[in-house]
Amino acid sequence: MTESETIVITKRDLKDPHIEDMIMAQQAARRQLTPAERAPVETAFWMNPVFYTAIAGFFGAFIAWAFSEPFIVVDGSREERGLGIWMMLITVPTLIGLFVGLIEGIMSRNFWKALRCGGIGVGIGLVWGICGTILGGMAMSIVKSIALPIFLVNAPKPDPADPLNFLTPGVLFTLISSRALAWTIVGAGMGVGPGVALKSKKLFLNGMVGGLLGGFLGGLLFDPIGFTLVKLGFPDSGGTSRLIGFCTIGLMVGVFVGLIENLTKDAWLIMKTGPLKGKQFVIYHNPTIIGSSPKCDVYIFKDPSVEPHHAEIRQLGSKFEIVDNRSPQGVFVNSQRVSKKMLEKGDIVIIGESLLEFQQKDRA
Numbered sequence: 001m002t003e004s005e006t007i008v009i010t011k012r013d014l015k016d017p018h019i020e021d022m023i024m025a026q027q028a029a030r031r032q033l034t035p036a037e038r039a040p041v042e043t044a045f046w047m048n049p050v051f052y053t054a055i056a057g058f059f060g061a062f063i064a065w066a067f068s069e070p071f072i073v074v075d076g077s078r079e080e081r082g083l084g085i086w087m088m089l090i091t092v093p094t095l096i097g098l099f100v101g102l103i104e105g106i107m108s109r110n111f112w113k114a115l116r117c118g119g120i121g122v123g124i125g126l127v128w129g130i131c132g133t134i135l136g137g138m139a140m141s142i143v144k145s146i147a148l149p150i151f152l153v154n155a156p157k158p159d160p161a162d163p164l165n166f167l168t169p170g171v172l173f174t175l176i177s178s179r180a181l182a183w184t185i186v187g188a189g190m191g192v193g194p195g196v197a198l199k200s201k202k203l204f205l206n207g208m209v210g211g212l213l214g215g216f217l218g219g220l221l222f223d224p225i226g227f228t229l230v231k232l233g234f235p236d237s238g239g240t241s242r243l244i245g246f247c248t249i250g251l252m253v254g255v256f257v258g259l260i261e262n263l264t265k266d267a268w269l270i271m272k273t274g275p276l277k278g279k280q281f282v283i284y285h286n287p288t289i290i291g292s293s294p295k296c297d298v299y300i301f302k303d304p305s306v307e308p309h310h311a312e313i314r315q316l317g318s319k320f321e322i323v324d325n326r327s328p329q330g331v332f333v334n335s336q337r338v339s340k341k342m343l344e345k346g347d348i349v350i351i352g353e354s355l356l357e358f359q360q361k362d363r364a
Helices: 011-015 017-030 049-071 083-107 111-152 169-187 193-197 201-231 237-264
Strands: 267-271 280-282 288-291 311-316 319-324 331-333 336-338 340-342 348-351 354-360
Touching: 049 083, 049 237, 083 111, 083 169, 083 193, 083 237, 111 169, 111 193, 169 201, 169 237, 193 201, 201 237, 267 311, 319 331, 319 354
Parallel strands: none
Antiparallel strands: 267 280, 267 354, 288 311, 311 319, 319 340, 331 336, 331 348, 348 354
């Protein structure tokens, strides 16, 4: 060992509580894992991205409706007009984009990530809300202008006692399909904020596909909900149908953004300890950084033994390797300290006081 490599520990160092904490943490990391610590984590349903992203989309749509509905006016012919219609069409995708962007950071207790993803999500939601509304409206008008004249030829004449008597199967199909097409276009921008904010192509595509599917299904249900409320004689069915319809769109966008994430993930870490127990961190980046900095992909907070950029996971083909970034505390895999190691499904990674279980999709 050369002089430059010599490690000198003074008596003052031995009395330093930080050194003592590090030694105790290392001893804890080297301990044999108990059967309970090795057992699979039972993830609570509220930790599943399908659930919390759906709730985020729902509340985004609800707040947009509550903000815009008072500005909608009904003229003498019962036709709804006013600034509120345009406000609602724009604020719904904007606030769904905001809430879907915010939620992952909030669930990870990473408020820097939440603000970044939410800010970009609201920006994209606003821009695409305007563009998508125009494009979706054009597509809806084209479908109606082509199909409705054909189906309305044999439709019953309007009856004040039964305002929906004109809804033949052909007319109903045209209205529902045109609305679904319009909201499919608008939905494309509602879930892409996190992918843009975190510079992840895969996350971007997941959000876009989720938004497209959610917008389509929500748009598909929009008119049937309104028609059902009219049939039931529900008071103020216009506002109520918009409330239920837009919240359904927000809910479906959130469901499919979370569902696509679950279906397309290749590898992920599951937190086995602490307040985030059961939270999954999907490995999107190569490398994926783990540490105490809020800018890390896997953010471990309130643990003084974890460095800002403590470790990283690198994807090598279909394999994943964890690498210690020369941290004083070290990285342990199944209680063995490693500088780098190929991870296998079910490995327990110990960083500071946190236990993370590595999982990978089975390959045929």
